[in-house]
Amino acid sequence: MAHGTATLTPTAVMLLALLHEDDMHAYEMVRLLRERRADRLIALTHGTIYHTVARLERQGRIVEVGSDRDGNRPERTTYALTDAGAADLLAWIRRELVSVDDPGRFRIALTEAHNLPRDEVLALLAQRRELLVASLDAHRTARDRAIAHGSHPQFLIEVHRQAALLDADIAWLDEAVEFIRRPDTVWGVVDIPATDRYLAQREAARA
Known part of the structure; x- marks a missing residue:
């Protein structure tokens, strides 16, 4: 079972x-x-x-x-x-x-997303994008607030890196969605x- x-x-x-x-x-x-x-x-x-x-x-x-x-x-x-x-x-x-x-x-x-219907994958990736955007906003806000309260930027370099990675991930996701949405993109196991x-x-x- x-x-x-x-x-x-x-x-x-x-x-x-x-x-x-x-x-x-x-x-x-x-x-x-x-x-x-x-x-x-x-x-x-x-x-x-x-x-x-x-x-x-x-x-x-x-x-x-x-x-x-x-x-x-x-x-x-x-x-x-x-x-x-x-x-x-x-x-x-x-x-x-x-x-x-x-x-x-x-x-x-x-890698295995093609096992789901195309429209469902697009909807799920839209949900993922919302979470990534929220996380990016949170990282940027936290970094700016910490600097405003006197923290030196050198201690927040990892936060800056994570924000940059999230920004890149969102940009890539937008490209992936367009690729999946294209009618000439083969989709599905069969x-x-x-x-x-x-x-x-x-x-x-x-x-």
Whole structure:
């Protein structure tokens, strides 16, 4: 039985997102994550992936749907996403797209945002923008007030840095929203073109 989105790690989220695309075995998950350069975001080792797959199965978020063996290779178990796993995946993405508490988790949510409808993602990012603007205003106000009360600016350099990062984040978010909103931007799992190269990699991963 699943235990709520709080139990989901970034690695678990990315594995659930893969199964949101299609049923697959753990070896294929590793291959696809490496192809998509997920090592920028999570620790991508066979041990971590297999351990996470086992935990997700115990939690009822994924389920075995078959197995196969090719020659002398170890048997490979194919997994599918359960309704509970899908619900938790989408709820996690929704929460982290808005939250400004953990930039690392936001990167994962942004990577998997295409699992949600385009209009919903735009609405969630609009909420995030409001929080970022409020935080930027608070940092600037606090810095100005501290200087007005006699604090030397050198002691507030980190506050100034954070304000600059927030300002840049808002500017980037505005660009991202425009990109997502464009009608020629491909969006959604089912809309991704299946190129010959991609299909060949999928077949190689299944072999």
